[in-house]
Amino acid sequence: MANERVSGKAAQMGTRLASGEDLEHIVRPEEGLISRRIFADPEVYERELEGIFGRAWFFIGHESEIPERGDIVARQCGVDPVILVRDQAGVVRAFLNSCRHRGMRLCRTDRDNATTLRCPYHGWAYSTSGELLAASSEHHYGPGELDKSQLGLIPVTRLGSYRGLVFGSWDPAAPSLEEWLGDMRWYMDIIFGRTGEIEFVGVPQIWDVECCWKIATDNFTDNFHVYWTHQSLVELGLLPSDPDFASHGHMVTLNNGHILHFVQGPPMEAFQGLGLPKSLWPRFKEHLNPAQAQIAQAHGYSAGTMWPNFHWLQLVTTGDTKSEPVGILNLRLEIPLSPTRTRMYSWFAIDEAAPADYRKISYETYVRCFGPSGIFDQDDMENWEECTATARGPAAKRYALHHKMGIGRSPDATWPGPGTSYADSYGEMTQRAWYAEWLRRMRHPAQAPGAVQRPRARVAS
Amino acid sequence: MSVVREAAGAPADRCAPGKPLYGEILEFLYREAALLDNNEFAAWVELCAEDIHYVMPVRTTQFRARGAGFEQVSFFDENINSLRTRVARLQTESAWAETPPSRTRHFLTNVLVTGTDRPDEFAVAANFLVTRTRAEQAYQMFAGRREDLLRRVAPSEYRIARRRILVDQTVITSANLSVLF
Numbered sequence: 001m002a003n004e005r006v007s008g009k010a011a012q013m014g015t016r017l018a019s020g021e022d023l024e025h026i027v028r029p030e031e032g033l034i035s036r037r038i039f040a041d042p043e044v045y046e047r048e049l050e051g052i053f054g055r056a057w058f059f060i061g062h063e064s065e066i067p068e069r070g071d072i073v074a075r076q077c078g079v080d081p082v083i084l085v086r087d088q089a090g091v092v093r094a095f096l097n098s099c100r101h102r103g104m105r106l107c108r109t110d111r112d113n114a115t116t117l118r119c120p121y122h123g124w125a126y127s128t129s130g131e132l133l134a135a136s137s138e139h140h141y142g143p144g145e146l147d148k149s150q151l152g153l154i155p156v157t158r159l160g161s162y163r164g165l166v167f168g169s170w171d172p173a174a175p176s177l178e179e180w181l182g183d184m185r186w187y188m189d190i191i192f193g194r195t196g197e198i199e200f201v202g203v204p205q206i207w208d209v210e211c212c213w214k215i216a217t218d219n220f221t222d223n224f225h226v227y228w229t230h231q232s233l234v235e236l237g238l239l240p241s242d243p244d245f246a247s248h249g250h251m252v253t254l255n256n257g258h259i260l261h262f263v264q265g266p267p268m269e270a271f272q273g274l275g276l277p278k279s280l281w282p283r284f285k286e287h288l289n290p291a292q293a294q295i296a297q298a299h300g301y302s303a304g305t306m307w308p309n310f311h312w313l314q315l316v317t318t319g320d321t322k323s324e325p326v327g328i329l330n331l332r333l334e335i336p337l338s339p340t341r342t343r344m345y346s347w348f349a350i351d352e353a354a355p356a357d358y359r360k361i362s363y364e365t366y367v368r369c370f371g372p373s374g375i376f377d378q379d380d381m382e383n384w385e386e387c388t389a390t391a392r393g394p395a396a397k398r399y400a401l402h403h404k405m406g407i408g409r410s411p412d413a414t415w416p417g418p419g420t421s422y423a424d425s426y427g428e429m430t431q432r433a434w435y436a437e438w439l440r441r442m443r444h445p446a447q448a449p450g451a452v453q454r455p456r457a458r459v460a461s
Numbered sequence: 462m463s464v465v466r467e468a469a470g471a472p473a474d475r476c477a478p479g480k481p482l483y484g485e486i487l488e489f490l491y492r493e494a495a496l497l498d499n500n501e502f503a504a505w506v507e508l509c510a511e512d513i514h515y516v517m518p519v520r521t522t523q524f525r526a527r528g529a530g531f532e533q534v535s536f537f538d539e540n541i542n543s544l545r546t547r548v549a550r551l552q553t554e555s556a557w558a559e560t561p562p563s564r565t566r567h568f569l570t571n572v573l574v575t576g577t578d579r580p581d582e583f584a585v586a587a588n589f590l591v592t593r594t595r596a597e598q599a600y601q602m603f604a605g606r607r608e609d610l611l612r613r614v615a616p617s618e619y620r621i622a623r624r625r626i627l628v629d630q631t632v633i634t635s636a637n638l639s640v641l642f
Contacts, residue, residue, distance in 0.1 A: 110521035110530075110631060202534035205519055207633035231555035236546065320546040343632065348534065367538045368546075373517070373638035375550055378558035381636035 015443055017043055023442055029435040032404030032428060037397040039212040039388055045339035051442050052308060053078035055171040057180045059310035059333055060084050060094055060156070062200040062349070063164040065111075070128055072112045073203075076335050077156050077168040083107045084166060087128040088115065092161065094168050095130050095153035106153075110203065117153075126153050163192035167306075183418035184258040187304060190292050191312050191329070194274065195283040195351040198329070201363065204345040205371040211384035212391070213309060213336040214438075216344070219380055220303055220311040220332060221259050221430040223247065224405065229379050236321055238375075240266060247426040249299065250412065254419040257307030257437025259430035265300030265316055268325075275300055275316030275327020277358045280351060291416035300327075305430075307437055309334045319368025319375070326358070328366045340388050346371045403428040403435070476574035476583060486574050486585060486611060489619045494567035497641055502548040505641070506541075510612055510620040515539040517626035517642065531627060536638055547641070558639035563595040565640050569607075577610070582622065585609040589626075593640050601635040603628060607642065 015023035017037075023044075026035035038044045058078045065073055066086040073084050074097060081097040083106065097107050104121040116133060118125045123136035130153035135146055156168035160177030162185060167177050174180065181188070192198045209216070219225065226239070226246040233239045249263030265271025273281045274296055284293040302314040313330040333345040348366045350359055369376045390396055406427025415421035422429050475482050496505040509515070517537040523530040539547070550556045568590040575584040591603040610623035626642045 109523050109527075112524070112527075203519055203521055203532050205534065205536060205633075206631065207635065209636045211636075229557065232550045232553040232557075235553045235555060236549055238546075320540075320542040321549070322542040364538055364543075367535055368543045371536060372633050372635065373536045375547060378637040378639045379556065382557045385636050 015439075017041070019043075023439060026400070027435060027439050028400075029403070029432040029439060032402065032407050032432060033400035034403055034435055035397065035400050036391040039215055039391040040340055041397070042339050045336070047442060048336070049079060051444070052438070053080075053170075053336075055169070055174065055441065056308055057158070057160075057167045057169045057174060057177055057306075059306065060166045060168050062198075062331075062347070063092055063161065063166060064197075064199045065203075066092065068113060070113045070115055072107055072114060072117075072128075074107045074110055078170060079335060080170065081105065082156055082168070083117070083153075085128050087130075089129065091129065092159075092166060093129060094156040094159050094166065096156070098154070099124055100132065100151045100153065101135070130155060163188055164198065165192065180256055181258070181306065182255045184254050184256075184260075184304070184306060186292065186418050187252070187260055188306075189288060190274075190296050191302065191304065191314055193287055194292075194296050195276065195280045195287060195353045197352045198349050199352050200331070201348045201350060204333075204347045206346075207344050207372045208337065209342050209344055209381050209384055210340060211342055211381070211388040212340055213334045213342040215384045215387045216334045216342060217305065217309055217311075217434065218431055219384065220313070221251075221261065221305050221434065222428075223249075223251075223261055223263065223303070223425040224428075225380075225383070229383060230376055232379070233375065238318055238321065244426070246301070247424055249301070249425040250415050250421050250423055251425055251427060251430050252415070252417065252419040252421045253429055253433035257434055258305065259307070259433050260304035261302060261425050261430070262295055262299040263301040263425050264298060270325040271300035271316050273297055273327075274302070274314050275325065276351065277327075277355060279355065280353055283353060295417060305434065307434065313370070315369075317365065317369055317376075319365040323361070323365070326361050326365050328362055328369065330366060330370050340392070342384075344372075346377075403431050407432075474576060476576050478573075482583075483572075483574050485617050486583060486619070487572055488617070489611070490569055490572065490585070490587065493621075494569060497567055498565055500551075500562055502551050502641070506544055506548045508619070508621055509541055509544055510622040511541050513539070513541050513544065513621055513623065515544060515621075515624045515626075517628060517638075520628060520631050522631050529627075530631070536628075536633070537626065537642075551639075556639070558637045561595070563593045563640060566592045567642075568592075581613045583611045583613070585611050589642065591640060591642060593635065603630070603633075603635070603640075603642070605629045
């Protein structure tokens with residue numbers, strides 16, 4: 001009996017599904033074949049919760065969202081609700097948004113500023129650095145029944161910050177954030193450090209989409225879709241009429257599944273320097289190394305995925321048919337709610353050094369083009385929902401999606417940055433790299449189930 | 462009755478419910494809603510003033526003492542050019558979020574009209590419910606309060622000079638906001 005239980009558990013932790021299919025056979029990134037099953041299957045989703053959302057590093061928020069001591073935003077780390085807080089000493093911390101006593105949600109607003117967090121259920125009160133300050137009516141506890149020193153808020157197991165972006169992981173064995181991001185930091189410097197600091201402006205737009213989270217992540221590294229999905233904007237003249245216009249660039253695959261594109265725009269000044277105002281271009285050389293500065297100067301568009309579900313979009317566009325193109329920095333996060341439902345987050349960010357008139361037009365253009373109302377994004381979400389809806393049935397699950405473009409293309413050794421680079425941004429190398437990391441993580445999904453983490457104070461570096 | 466009107470911020474004047482001006486404005490709102498529900502977007506955008514500001518702020522959950530939770534960041538922040546672009550987009554056959562088109566219904570209630578310091582401009586507040594369904598999908602619903610500034614340009618003829626769409630949801634439970642409010 002004991003052996004049966006052990007082997008049963010081992011099978012459950014491998015890649016074989018209850019249906020008898022093996023993820024190794026139905027997800028074959030190196031061949032560009034990705035089964036539709038993984039986009040709607042509850043069993044696959046349950047395994048993702050442990051294997052991916054319990055293990056990887058996840059974006060929680062940006063330090064500029066909590067500038068003052070006591071500032072709090074309610075967020076997720078993976079799929080668990082967390083509080084991101086700047087404590088009274090100014091240290092950025094993140095805790096499970098759940099009282100140690102009965103698990104009640106502690107922070108019940110989207111943002112706040114507070115010196116203490118008091119649970120509505122029984123009144124337990126915590127400091128912004130997570131210590132349990134007081135349980136109410138403590139005299140009813142006998143000796144040894146309430147050890148407050150052991151009942152602080154549950155910190156996000158690993159917390160780190162790079163260029164103001166705060167990431168967390170629930171895996172005590174996860175590599176450091178620096179190691180996890182690896183060479184992706186070299187490219188993040190271009191996006192988040194090109195002119196100095198980047199500021200996240202205000203709160204995110206949040207909305208729910210009836211789609212598998214992986215359909216959305218797939219789309220954020222897909223340049224091939226731009227001409228057809230956004231055809232209406234081609235018709236209106238907001239996008240070029242050349243079907244290959246979004247292909248003139250490079251894509252890069254890195255360790256740990258991180259992926260990105262840099263694309264040149266039309267040969268116009270507005271599409272150089274990442275669409276930033278010309279007055280900021282000299283800063284590239286001050287804040288970046290020569291190769292990074294050259295990439296920033298030469299490109300207008302970039303999309304990057306910090307594996308698995310956090311993305312930057314750097315674009316040059318207009319939000320109407322009368323205006324000049326302007327640069328936009330948009331940050332995106334997908335939090336799965338179920339196999340086929342996903343919560344979307346979209347932030348607008350801008351260089352702190354940006355002049356006021358540029359900030360205004362960049363923001364307005366962002367609102368008009370991106371997020372649920374965006375004249376670009378609206379049509380993407382339509383694809384995500386329909387691709388998910390058609391993956392539900394038993395027949396569809398027998399068939400793979402097609403991710404073969406560029407499978408025989410050789411890397412371009414002339415690219416000045418780290419990683420494996422390919423010329424021509426139409427190709428599915430980045431998607432294949434993303435699914436390869438997904439499969440790698442699904443092979444080794446879980447630590448010992450049910451292990452109780454003792455809280456450890458962790459401080460964002 | 463006068464107490465009720467005062468409490469609602471509307472003086473017992475020419476804009477009060479039952480007065481001809483109130484009826485005129487109500488009819489304008491109903492005709493405007495019908496244009497949206499009938500996919501007559503080109504006619505709808507003609508009702509927008511050249512200086513329109515059309516905005517739907519993001520809402521967050523806040524403690525009562527911190528206000529209603531309407532943020533600086535918006536879901537819509539439009540001028541006449543961007544609204545015309547949205548309408549032009551809806552008239553292509555490749556705006557996939559509305560191709561094939563959604564079926565919408567705009568419901569307006571609790572309409573209160575207040576005069577302003579300009580004789581031709583009226584502050585119009587209303588509750589809205591917008592339902593949307595497309596393909597075989599279940600209904601998506603958007604509820605909230607709309608605060609308009611309407612400009613009377615001729616008898617029974619108005620232009621929308623400002624529209625604030627104060628949605629109740631902090632998380633929009635719709636894949637996209639491809640409908641107009």
